[in-house]
Amino acid sequence: MEREKLQNGKSRKVEYRYYEMPVNSYVLPLLGERWVTNYGRDSLHFHNYLEIGYCYYGKGSIVTEDRSWEYESDTFTVIPKNYIHRTRSNPERVEKWEYLFVDMDGFFDELYQNEQAAIAGLLKENIEKKVQVCAVGKNPEAASVIRFTLDEARNRKKFYKESMKGCLQTLLVMLARSAASEEKASAETEKGMRENRLGVVLEYISTHYSENICISDLAELCYVSETHLRRLFQEVMNISPLEYINLVRIQAACHELQKTDKPVDKIRSEVGFETASTFNRNFRKLVNMSPNEWRAKKQQKANYHISIYKGW
Numbered sequence: 001m002e003r004e005k006l007q008n009g010k011s012r013k014v015e016y017r018y019y020e021m022p023v024n025s026y027v028l029p030l031l032g033e034r035w036v037t038n039y040g041r042d043s044l045h046f047h048n049y050l051e052i053g054y055c056y057y058g059k060g061s062i063v064t065e066d067r068s069w070e071y072e073s074d075t076f077t078v079i080p081k082n083y084i085h086r087t088r089s090n091p092e093r094v095e096k097w098e099y100l101f102v103d104m105d106g107f108f109d110e111l112y113q114n115e116q117a118a119i120a121g122l123l124k125e126n127i128e129k130k131v132q133v134c135a136v137g138k139n140p141e142a143a144s145v146i147r148f149t150l151d152e153a154r155n156r157k158k159f160y161k162e163s164m165k166g167c168l169q170t171l172l173v174m175l176a177r178s179a180a181s182e183e184k185a186s187a188e189t190e191k192g193m194r195e196n197r198l199g200v201v202l203e204y205i206s207t208h209y210s211e212n213i214c215i216s217d218l219a220e221l222c223y224v225s226e227t228h229l230r231r232l233f234q235e236v237m238n239i240s241p242l243e244y245i246n247l248v249r250i251q252a253a254c255h256e257l258q259k260t261d262k263p264v265d266k267i268r269s270e271v272g273f274e275t276a277s278t279f280n281r282n283f284r285k286l287v288n289m290s291p292n293e294w295r296a297k298k299q300q301k302a303n304y305h306i307s308i309y310k311g312w
Contacts, residue, residue: 029153040091058095069133
């Protein structure tokens with residue numbers, strides 16, 4: 001089956017390579033000598049199922065409409081269904097590939113039902129969003145499961161179908177995890193940079209909470225603007241800089257209230273609150289009782305709870 005594809009004013013043929021899934025199965029293995037061939041003249045095409053390929057020997061490129069990935073011996077590929085692609089290798093070279101075509105929709109519908117359907121949706125979303133071309137050395141666990149599944153289909157030992165189902169579930173989770181981690185790499189790097197910058201500020205607050213701390217001074221410590229620092233705190237920690245300062249101060253006050261007999265007002269001053277009203281208001285907000293009430297409960301081994309930790 002073919003359809004016409006227009007790009008840059010030129011007409012190209014794109015094949016729809018449709019496969020029928022075996023009865024009562026969600027995996028179609030393509031094995032053996034049929035797939036030891038030349039892939040140099042492979043045309044653009046797409047499939048109705050997820051394609052997982054394993055290259056035993058060969059060298060070339062997996063090409064889509066907008067980019068390509070190099071492959072060589074011991075590489076596996078993951079091509080989502082309906083994703084236009086081709087395998088391009090040396091026209092004179094014979095290569096060996098084997099494939100698993102997976103009815104991911106049917107498999108997940110059987111495996112994850114009712115309240116678990118959301119899990120299936122997340123797995124599918126990650127697997128279907130991108131092509132994966134991976135050398136075995138970069139993901140040996142997934143490569144091992146692919147090879148084992150191919151061998152189970154080839155050898156057909158007792159209970160091989162049940163074994164393949166278990167392999168398939170493990171493999172799909174691995175592929176979803178791999179796709180998600182790659183996509184998040186740049187975002188996680190940026191998040192890490194934000195956290196590292198904040199680390200300087202958090203360390204400073206932990207040792208200077210009893211002093212008058214200005215947000216502008218904290219911003220200077222990590223070479224960002226005050227507005228930017230406030231945004232970083234909200235994004236990474238889910239609270240504002242001032243809320244965090246007050247949190248540290250209240251934690252220190254709780255320690256002093258429990259371990260010493262100092263007057264409450266003295267403790268208030270030592271942890272950095274200028275007025276009793278501000279101290280009492282923040283204490284009650286975070287601990288859900290007044291300083292005197294909390295101290296009275298210390299004989300009962302009361303544990304204080306800092307509710308501002310939500311979101312961490």
